[in-house]
Amino acid sequence: MPYKTILVILDTPDNARVAVDFAAAFAREHGAHIVGLHTEIVSAVPLVAPMEIPDPVAVQALQDMAHNQAIDIERLFRAKMERENLAYEWRNFASTVGYGSEPLMESARSADLLVAVQPDPAKSSDSHVDVESFLFESGRPVLLIPYIFTEPKPIRRVLIAWNGSKEAARATFDALPFLTTADSVEIFSVDTSNSLTHSPKETGAEIAATLARHGVRARLETAACGGKTPSQVIENRLADDSIDLLVMGAYTHSWLWQLIFGGTTRTLLQSMTAMTLLAR
Template sequence: MVYKTLLVILKGEADTPRVLDFALPFAARHNSHVIGLHAEALPIAMATPMGGSMADFTVEMEAEAAQRHAALRAIFEERTQAEGVAAEWRGYESVSGDSAVSGIESARTADLVIVQQNDPDADSRMTADVEALIFESGRPVLLVPYTFKGRSVPFKEVVVAWNGSKEAARAAFDALPLMKEAGKVEVLTVDARDTLQQDAGLAGAAIAASLARHDLDVTTRAEHSAGLSHGDVIANRLAETDADLLVMGAFGRSRLSEFVFGGVTRTMLQSMTAPVLMAR
């Protein structure tokens, strides 16, 4: 598998330079075609308390949206041309104006999606429903931390969070081109259990062997949570190894249970310190 088509989600002018600093060198390394995508909210006619249409206000909103579209497209085209990357632009208007949601259909025909993690301090108009993109697109999503600085370079060490699930399996094999780029991979298990098929002490051994057959330097690591959340255990391991990419399956529950019980997926979406590839 190779990443020949990249979909790059651009939420606004604040995140665009950072995302392109990551995505374009990445595309150059993988000889990828890059699709830049941004969405704006459809202008909706509003009414005054007296019943009259606020046409002037709607026209002003439409003009501002068109200006943002034009500005982002200009940045995208200038950057891709300067770096010699094959590219195309897709601009949308939708009811929500959410670039991630508007990008779901395009994502389904891409090898990989790149999007920035939401910045909790950003204007709400500059955030996106990244979870919908992960859970509904059917494609691997590579998340760039909102703290990312500089230009992306080849990954050096990858941690694969492994629990034997179909989501983890999909993420591991979707990330093979990145693992080959790095060469060094650690398969991490947390609180593995004995099953009829496998002793807990051997959890991760089978996937490690499969990955090693791709000429990768693969090791396994078993951790116990000891009262910490699994998300915290994974984050701590990333810090200990200085790994520069996490690969994991994306798991979802109802929003209420996520709020009450937390969740590894949500933890990593909120507090990632390195790029994270998620697949569902």
Template sequence: MPFKTIVAIIQSHDDAERVLDCAISFAERFNSHVIGVHAEALPVAYTSAVGFPDTEFIQVASEANKERAKSLAALFSSRMNTAGRPFEWRSHECYSGDSAHSGIASARCADLVIAAQRDPDAEPTATADIDALLFESGRPVLVVPHAGPSHSSYRRVVVAWNGSREAARAAFDALPMITRADHTEIFVIDPPDDLDQNMEASGAEIAAALARHGARVTVTGKASSGRSIDQVLQEQIAATGADLLVLGAYSHSWLRQLLFGGVTRTVLQSMPIATFISR
């Protein structure tokens, strides 16, 4: 199923252009409708020296928030009009000011959500909480790297595979991209010794299933040899020249090691290519 409805999470000017580059590229490829979502924080009522709410501060903060939201809406509309794609803009106010939290309802009715990877050098409020989207929306999330290309042809795909429900969900959610790719590699870290007895975990069965959809698929296994899972993944990405990683979020074997406490640390902070995550 192609991605006909895309939600683009626009948290700030720091991530807006990268998210829009990616969202427009997808919209052109799949003839998609794009919904931009942005949230501003409700001003906190600080107390003045005489014990009353500082209404002047609240007013100044509120005006600044409105101007920022207006500026981002104008940027979004301009980019979408130039691309000639149908779109909507949804602006919210909430206590957290996090566009991911405010965008969950919109995301649940979309085929794909696009959000920016957290930039470790940016202000904490400059990027959205992607964990919230993964946990609460029930939809796949494409994470745009904070460094490197903001969009790509996604011609070489690596699917991290361990036979889990989450890995299967991610592989099939990513089918519109996998079937268009020049090559997809099912990548198994520490594959089982007896591949005939454990076809599911070995990747052979998912490779055959994807191939029936017309995907060009191979299976590769590699021993971790004491290295962390994220290190092995990044090495394989570099070795293959992959431009998309497909990953199931939270499973019950080695992927748990990567994603429990590692989603933010690795995939959402330092993975060098676009990462398609489902849960």
């Protein structure tokens, strides 16, 4: 079944246009209702030395800046929705703790799919979306768009990072609307010493059979590490096969979670080449 409610997280002006364009493209394809979500964040409180008391003028200036930014993002969002004649609504929240606040999670839990743009590591901002909070607290899949993307692209080639875990299963089934319309779907398993009781080939064959009953003809591929980390093996596969969408589970303490958020693999995050659907 298609996605019918898509929540797009509009954190910064730099990311908003791309996020809105992608969400609009998905909404047209799936006949979905779009929820635009933004939060006004003032996290830093300027102090007046030496007494270390808040400077009300500086605090107000930060609040005004955050509010004006929200107005600009809302204007961009509404203009796009009206031009495309899409069903939509706008939700704006004020927060001192960022995107992990409960009102935002409540909004996210009612959506089929969350869409966000990957934060640019070179542009630090308190307003950047907290993807980790949405993954762990909303219970909904997050589609992360690489910050290097400038315009929507169709999802034709999909790679499922499969290891037989519950997180991988959740991500796979959450991605079904994309899988059923893709031209090519590959179930890709990396054979490591940490493999589950059954081999990657066995567990991959079972999920491939299940997907086939949904009309998804997926091929099964496995690869050994061969001196590389699993994340490097997947990265190479994405590039070699010109993958449009990577589907993967979000793991708390594993190489797949490190692939997205780990400090030692930050360079991989910066060179992200495919949209990534994450679920937990």
